[in-house]
Amino acid sequence: MSATEIQALLRFLSADAKVPLATAMTKVKDLQKANLDSPEKLAKAKVGVIQHIFGEEKLAKYILTAARRVAKKRAAGDIDSGPSPKKKRRDGSLVSEETTTPAEIEESLALPTCADGDDELSRAVLFTNRAPLALAFVLTLLKHSMPEQPLSSRLSLAQGYIGVTSKARALYLGIDSGKSAEEEGFGEGQPSVTITGKEVKVLRRWGYEWRENEEGADQHGQGTQKEGRSLKTETDEADVNADSQENEQPPLWALDLEALKKSNTIGSTPALGQSRQGTSNLPIHTPQSARSYLLKAFDTAPSAEAEGMKKPSAAAKAAEKGRNLGKLLRALDLLYESWAATLTVEELDKRTWGWYVKVRPAVADGAAGWGGKNTLKLADVLALRREP
Incomplete structure (x- = not known):
């Protein structure tokens, strides 16, 4: 073949x-x-x-x-069975569709970057809702708290965190009813990590060697010297012993327990066994969906100057949103980098939610504000930095 x-x-x-x-x-x-x-x-x-x-x-x-x-x-001739070598990302860059190696997969998930200074970033006002902003905060946090994880894992884990918090919020507001999948026992026995106080069930990605060499150039924030957090395991003794022989945790996926509950892909028993072979088909939060969500989420705040002007094309709007995401991630990087030398991983983790709350878009209270959008000033994000 x-x-x-x-x-x-x-x-x-x-x-x-x-x-x-x-x-x-x-x-x-x-x-x-x-x-x-x-x-x-x-x-x-x-x-x-x-x-x-x-x-x-x-x-x-x-x-x-x-x-x-x-x-x-x-x-019927509707699909070309041959390979399509290139396609455009939403940010306009080209990526090969033949991404079969871990290194290529990681490269295909690269997020927009930005080299703007304080003045340019401070003038940026975005228009978004709260969930993608929380996702961006957690994704940036994970660069420092889990530096051993590849970008694909960090995207999955950040989306897993959003899934857990969104479900809890929906239940609290009465938008959803019943119990969460985890409360009903789905994912019982699976290992987990804790991110800003929330437990996220995970699946280990055994054998995923994504670094091209041991020195591993600082791929997407991997070069930080902070020690990554440990993986909490409930009953998987064999895996615990295996992990203890390694210097760092294997790459992880965040399990999508709500999808597991809906599809019931493992049958009627919510608690699954701990063998590695029995978990390969569990639903996960995919990094591609998290990346796509981020790329679509950050519009430019409406202004009086823009009224009456011709609407941009879909491609131009997508490119604009990609640039805005790059600016936000740049501002968040500057925020976390300002504190990384003085705060421990645990302290960064604890402060993340408070930082997010201070700058998140203002929306109506309760269920009326669910999914609501408003402005996000990057100057407010930069103001959270540690003073020199």
């Missing part, structure tokens, strides 16, 4: 069948052995054969349905 064929298979599994890319990469050899290395071949397979490889009947049925759909479209 050629590299191009492997890449095409991975694109089908991750994009069409919605299998997490990290999981899909572990199944390629099994699919090759079963002669199921293309959507056309999968479309003709029995669901039991696919289930034997992926270990989940519902997932196997979803893959089979996706394979039949893709195979039918290709037969």
